[in-house]
Amino acid sequence: MSKSKFSISISYPPLINSKGIAFLSQNRQFQWTNTGNYIYPIIPAYAATLLQKNNYKVFWDDAIAQKLTYFQWLKRLIKNKPNMIVIESKTPTIKSHWQIIKNIKNLSQTKYPDWHPKIVLIGDHVTAFPLESFDNCPVDYVITGGDYDFMLLSLANHLTKKTKLEPGFYYKKNKKIVNSGPFALKHHNLDTLPIIDRDLTQWKLYAYQNTNYKYTPGTYTMFGRDCWWGRCTFCSWTTTHPAGSFRSVSPKRALDEIGQLINKYHIKEIFDDTGTLPIGPWLMEFCQGMIDRGYNKKIKFGCNMRFGHLDQKQYDLMGNAGFRFILYGLESSNQNTLDRIEKRTKVQDSRKTLAMAKKSGLEPHLTIMIGYPWETEKDAQTTLNEARQLFKDGLADSMQATRIIPYPGTPLFKECQDNNWLLTDNWDDYDMRQPIMKSSLSPQQQEKLIQSLFKGVLTPKFLIRKVLSIRSPADVKFLSTYAYKYLKKLKDFPSSKI
Numbered sequence: 001m002s003k004s005k006f007s008i009s010i011s012y013p014p015l016i017n018s019k020g021i022a023f024l025s026q027n028r029q030f031q032w033t034n035t036g037n038y039i040y041p042i043i044p045a046y047a048a049t050l051l052q053k054n055n056y057k058v059f060w061d062d063a064i065a066q067k068l069t070y071f072q073w074l075k076r077l078i079k080n081k082p083n084m085i086v087i088e089s090k091t092p093t094i095k096s097h098w099q100i101i102k103n104i105k106n107l108s109q110t111k112y113p114d115w116h117p118k119i120v121l122i123g124d125h126v127t128a129f130p131l132e133s134f135d136n137c138p139v140d141y142v143i144t145g146g147d148y149d150f151m152l153l154s155l156a157n158h159l160t161k162k163t164k165l166e167p168g169f170y171y172k173k174n175k176k177i178v179n180s181g182p183f184a185l186k187h188h189n190l191d192t193l194p195i196i197d198r199d200l201t202q203w204k205l206y207a208y209q210n211t212n213y214k215y216t217p218g219t220y221t222m223f224g225r226d227c228w229w230g231r232c233t234f235c236s237w238t239t240t241h242p243a244g245s246f247r248s249v250s251p252k253r254a255l256d257e258i259g260q261l262i263n264k265y266h267i268k269e270i271f272d273d274t275g276t277l278p279i280g281p282w283l284m285e286f287c288q289g290m291i292d293r294g295y296n297k298k299i300k301f302g303c304n305m306r307f308g309h310l311d312q313k314q315y316d317l318m319g320n321a322g323f324r325f326i327l328y329g330l331e332s333s334n335q336n337t338l339d340r341i342e343k344r345t346k347v348q349d350s351r352k353t354l355a356m357a358k359k360s361g362l363e364p365h366l367t368i369m370i371g372y373p374w375e376t377e378k379d380a381q382t383t384l385n386e387a388r389q390l391f392k393d394g395l396a397d398s399m400q401a402t403r404i405i406p407y408p409g410t411p412l413f414k415e416c417q418d419n420n421w422l423l424t425d426n427w428d429d430y431d432m433r434q435p436i437m438k439s440s441l442s443p444q445q446q447e448k449l450i451q452s453l454f455k456g457v458l459t460p461k462f463l464i465r466k467v468l469s470i471r472s473p474a475d476v477k478f479l480s481t482y483a484y485k486y487l488k489k490l491k492d493f494p495s496s497k498i
């Protein structure tokens with residue numbers, strides 16, 4: 001079948017900021033970062049692949065990972081003149097994206113009158129506030145919900161073949177903004193998607209600069225959408241993939257994709273970015289398949305997991321199946337906070353789970369947050385002390401500390417509105433550099449605590465254990481890269497003036 005003339009650009013325009021590089025795609029919490037990490041945007045990569053399979057011409061236009069300047073990017077965009085430009089945005093970048101959309105529309109109308117690009121915004125922010133973008137820029141379509149791949153195919157077919165739009169679109173009709181109904185995800189069967197075309201989506205851009213890989217080249221998969229728990233009140237993915245909408249590919253399909261990554265691309269490590277990897281029979285079948293197919297000898301695997309859901313036998317199976325990196329949201333070591341944010345784990349679950357994961361040879365990573373409106377300095381200190389102790393006891397290998405941000409669309413944002421906790425509605429400020437919610441801790445105290453968390457885990461005992469764990473040149477390379485990025489990470493949270 002010949003290719004359609006209709007062309008689609010999946011675009012991440014350069015976002016220049018003195019604070020760092022936009023860590024935008026597939027990141028629950030946006031940051032301007034100095035680490036140089038890049039995350040493979042998996043759902044947009046599925047979208048590119050699905051559209052190409054349906055004979056649309058697709059441009060993979062990640063100018064952030066390609067390190068283009070704004071003018072280099074614009075020049076290339078104008079050369080390609082795509083019929084549809086898709087831009088993923090998050091709260092701290094939405095204002096920049098409005099400006100970019102204005103620029104593109106202005107250019108096309110004044111200098112290139114034969115070019116009429118349809119511009120589409122996707123992401124959690126526009127899912128929460130779909131109308132706002134129409135008030136602030138000449139966007140053509142806003143997609144709500146997180147299945148951009150299925151939705152973009154629906155839109156491309158609608159524009160070229162006049163088919164009916166799925167629910168979840170906002171657009172202009174007769175100068176009014178209308179929508180096609182509330183988005184629905186459950187009928188999107190992930191097993192019907194083509195396996196991601198890694199060449200089309202320039203996998204090498206994301207294969208090396210990422211501390212989730214110890215062995216490179218590495219890559220990302222996303223076998224589920226997004227999290228079978230889906231209830232944490234701060235989690236921006238609950239806006240795009242609400243609780244109850246979880247789906248996954250079959251274990252066989254996941255294993256087939258891994259086989260392709262091993263044999264065709266010689267990938268050494270995979271991080272699966274499902275919000276929480278499926279557990280139960282799915283996980284057991286997947287692990288057994290990794291062992292039966294011999295993939296456990298060829299590749300390392302990482303995933304997001306929750307505390308308190310797996311037993312030692314299951315962790316042992318994961319260890320045997322090639323799992324290495326395992327990321328847990330510790331968030332806080334105060335039970336009141338875990339209950340309030342609907343984490344519904346117990347403080348003591350973390351230690352028990354980490355001990356089991358370590359026993360099976362896994363390398364746990366913790367994510368921790370500071371700045372909950374109800375937490376006192378003593379509460380934050382409790383978390384800091386517990387994190388320090390977990391590292392000292394050899395139960396965790398790495399961590400990430402951030403300031404909690406109430407992203408629009410989340411229950412936490414609603415709680416902030418109800419309690420008058422919001423300090424600003426300037427979306428640019430929602431980049432973790434300053435507190436957004438009222439707190440008994442000053443901004444300086446919060447920064448100091450985040451810095452203390454980063455520094456506090458580097459105890460002599462932890463460092464000696466790390467040095468003693470070196471077994472191969474890959475370990476040396478990983479540890480030195482990690483140390484370098486760890487120090488760079490401190491730059492993402494400027495030092496306290498205290």
Ligand code: SF4
Pocket residue numbers: 226227228229230231232235237238275276306329
């Ligand atoms: S467990 Fe993680 S991915 Fe799932 S809802 Fe909570 S924060 Fe989001």
